[in-house]
Amino acid sequence: MAMLLKTQALTIRFGGLVAIDNLDIHTRRGEVLGLIGPNGSGKTTFLNLITGIYPPTKGNILFQGENIVGIPPFQIVRKGIARTFQNNRLFSNLSVLDNVIIGMHHRQRSQWYHAIFNNRFARKELRDAAEQAMELLEYFSRELVEDRYKKAIELPQAHRRKLEICRALAADPQLLLLDEPAAGMDPEETLQLMDDIFKILERKPDIGIIIIEHDMLVIQKIADRVVVINYGQKIAEGSYTDICEIPEVLEAYLGETEC
Amino acid sequence: MNMQKHHQTKAMAILFLVEIFILVGIILFLKTEGITGTILFIIGIGGCWYIFDRFENLQNYLTSLFQGERRFAIILGLILLISLPFFLRSNPYLIHLCMISGIYVMLATGLNYQLGSTNIVNLATAASYGVGAYTSALLSVHLGISFWLVIFAAGAVAAFMGFLLGLPTTKTKDYYLTLVTIAFGLIVYILLNNLSWTGGPNGIGDIPPPSILGFSFRDEIVLFGLRLPFQANYYYMVLSFVLIYTLISQRFSFSRTGLTWNAIREDEIAAKCSGIHVSRYKILSFCINCFLDGVTGAVYAHYVCFISPENFQFMLSVMVVTMVILGGMDNTFGVIFGAILLTLLPEKFRIFAEFRLLFFGIIIIATLVFRPQGLFPQKLRKYT
Numbered sequence: 001m002a003m004l005l006k007t008q009a010l011t012i013r014f015g016g017l018v019a020i021d022n023l024d025i026h027t028r029r030g031e032v033l034g035l036i037g038p039n040g041s042g043k044t045t046f047l048n049l050i051t052g053i054y055p056p057t058k059g060n061i062l063f064q065g066e067n068i069v070g071i072p073p074f075q076i077v078r079k080g081i082a083r084t085f086q087n088n089r090l091f092s093n094l095s096v097l098d099n100v101i102i103g104m105h106h107r108q109r110s111q112w113y114h115a116i117f118n119n120r121f122a123r124k125e126l127r128d129a130a131e132q133a134m135e136l137l138e139y140f141s142r143e144l145v146e147d148r149y150k151k152a153i154e155l156p157q158a159h160r161r162k163l164e165i166c167r168a169l170a171a172d173p174q175l176l177l178l179d180e181p182a183a184g185m186d187p188e189e190t191l192q193l194m195d196d197i198f199k200i201l202e203r204k205p206d207i208g209i210i211i212i213e214h215d216m217l218v219i220q221k222i223a224d225r226v227v228v229i230n231y232g233q234k235i236a237e238g239s240y241t242d243i244c245e246i247p248e249v250l251e252a253y254l255g256e257t258e259c
Numbered sequence: 260m261n262m263q264k265h266h267q268t269k270a271m272a273i274l275f276l277v278e279i280f281i282l283v284g285i286i287l288f289l290k291t292e293g294i295t296g297t298i299l300f301i302i303g304i305g306g307c308w309y310i311f312d313r314f315e316n317l318q319n320y321l322t323s324l325f326q327g328e329r330r331f332a333i334i335l336g337l338i339l340l341i342s343l344p345f346f347l348r349s350n351p352y353l354i355h356l357c358m359i360s361g362i363y364v365m366l367a368t369g370l371n372y373q374l375g376s377t378n379i380v381n382l383a384t385a386a387s388y389g390v391g392a393y394t395s396a397l398l399s400v401h402l403g404i405s406f407w408l409v410i411f412a413a414g415a416v417a418a419f420m421g422f423l424l425g426l427p428t429t430k431t432k433d434y435y436l437t438l439v440t441i442a443f444g445l446i447v448y449i450l451l452n453n454l455s456w457t458g459g460p461n462g463i464g465d466i467p468p469p470s471i472l473g474f475s476f477r478d479e480i481v482l483f484g485l486r487l488p489f490q491a492n493y494y495y496m497v498l499s500f501v502l503i504y505t506l507i508s509q510r511f512s513f514s515r516t517g518l519t520w521n522a523i524r525e526d527e528i529a530a531k532c533s534g535i536h537v538s539r540y541k542i543l544s545f546c547i548n549c550f551l552d553g554v555t556g557a558v559y560a561h562y563v564c565f566i567s568p569e570n571f572q573f574m575l576s577v578m579v580v581t582m583v584i585l586g587g588m589d590n591t592f593g594v595i596f597g598a599i600l601l602t603l604l605p606e607k608f609r610i611f612a613e614f615r616l617l618f619f620g621i622i623i624i625a626t627l628v629f630r631p632q633g634l635f636p637q638k639l640r641k642y643t
Contacts, residue, residue, distance in 0.1 A: 051532055077534035085532075091525035094518075095639045102522045106534030108515050112543055115514035116507055126515060130642035149639055171534060 034223030103170030391556025417553025462567025593635030
């Protein structure tokens with residue numbers, strides 16, 4: 001299948017610290033790539049580089065063949081990369097529905113002067129957005145539909161995660177980046193989450209997903225391929241069963257997981 | 260069918276009573292003199308607010324009544340607002356107070372786009388207001404251009420200034436941005452005081468009053484056989500501006516732009532990662548706020564007919580910020596309430612005029628500690 005994202009010798013230095021060191025990672029359409037590594041190994045930094053929050057010190061990020069280094073975050077979303085955050089970053093005091101509608105921001109066209117004149121097109125656009133948002137919420141969870149006029153901050157943790165995924169999907173991305181979606185969830189909620197990820201793939205079979213996760217069960221179940229990084233370097237790559245037998249991985253993870 | 264008719268009549272009756280109650284309250288409050296009366300009034304307003312805030316059912320009931328009989332409620336409200344000067348015609352000072360309240364409502368609804376919607380603490384309201392006032396005064400005094408054209412020029416110049424002020428937002432945020440706005444406000448104040456063509460500390464006098472078809476706003480107006488003091492002209496003009504500002508504010512808050520501003524307020528990083536061009540929307544909020552301030556400044560300049568830098572000091576910016584914080588972030592009616600209340604209270608407590616700044620300081624601290632969302636919090640958007 002077609003190559004979606006490819007990084008070449010991606011490197012970022014924070015002062016003397018090399019957080020990401022010559023990293024070559026690629027992912028294809030329809031593939032779930034698991035990104036694992038001990039704490040502080042540079043996983044979240046990698047996502048921040050792809051989404052343009054940090055500019056890399058050197059290296060290239062090719063997305064659908066185009067180098068996206070130096071493009072600001074809001075334009076990267078337009079190119080088709082959406083993400084969730086390690087600690088939810090929802091719009092806390094806005095309703096569930098509004099959160100999803102904001103996810104569609106880059107697909108909307110109405111301008112500020114349309115608001116002043118109460119333009120019909122702008123009103124219709126907002127109404128349509130609300131409809132699409134409802135449809136998206138409905139696909140993932142009935143509870144979120146019922147809570148659509150609740151503030152995001154009033155939701156239980158598991159629902160907030162789900163809402164964040166919905167907001168990212170509302171941008172209609174080609175590549176979805178999930179940063180520790182199962183953190184802080186109980187086993188049942190984790191199962192539910194995996195179910196949701198399969199639902200994403202069902203809905204958009206050609207989407208690429210990169211998932212950072214500490215819960216090995218999740219990685220084992222949903223990742224087609226796993227990349228292990230430590231100190232910003234790739235130390236292993238392959239299927240879950242393959243990487244479990246590599247001594248460096250076991251060493252890096254010693255005490256954290258029993259592969 | 261009959262039941263429906265009955266419900267409708269009941270709704271109208273209740274709305275009628277509520278609006279009359281508010282109008283009578285305003286008139287009595289304006290006419291109160293002395294400290295005891297004013298304090299009693301504050302307790303009364305506080306009580307009404309408490310009941311309204313405490314009982315969510317009452318809130319929902321009133322909102323549904325209003326939405327059901329929207330046209331009736333708005334027309335009745337308009338009639339009452341138009342009739343206000345007739346009750347106060349024996350005392351022009353009270354009409355002047357209403358007019359000044361209107362000016363502050365205009366400034367506060369303008370600032371709400373920044374402070375309430377986007378969480379940009381802009382302490383340069385006095386600057387944009389002053390730039391608008393001076394632009395309009397200079398154009399009409401030296402070039403003799405009509406007031407009705409000059410207000411747009413004032414808005415445009417202020418908006419351009421807002422654009423310049425907004426440029427640093429691409430680099431700075433939060434407190435640093437606030438510091439930039441404070442510095443900007445001071446620069447404008449110093450410039451107005453020291454430039455020769457702004458008249459320096461003497462300001463600009465003899466600004467011609469607006470006129471429509473030869474009728475000058477400085478003349479007394481006769482309506483329905485009753486003679487009203489000239490302040491009433493300005494009251495009606497400011498009332499129409501307030502209505503336009505309110506309408507625009509309502510429309511913005513229920514639009515893609517308003518939603519985007521809210522997203523930036525809630526979480527800038529998440530907003531960026533949702534495809535929002537944060538700097539662009541911040542600069543936009545600066546431009547819109549400053550445009551509205553500029554227009555307000557022009558209206559004010561043509562009311563007092565004499566302006567000097569003293570009218571556009573830092574204190575004014577602090578007052579407008581307090582109004583928005585107390586009234587309610589991004590709730591248009593809350594902001595209007597805050598602006599009216601905080602214009603009238605200092606007037607009623609004139610003998611404590613030196614403590615004005617202290618008073619506003621206490622209100623800001625108390626609101627932020629006990630009720631950070633303001634007296635009337637933002638309502639969630641409902642989509643049908």
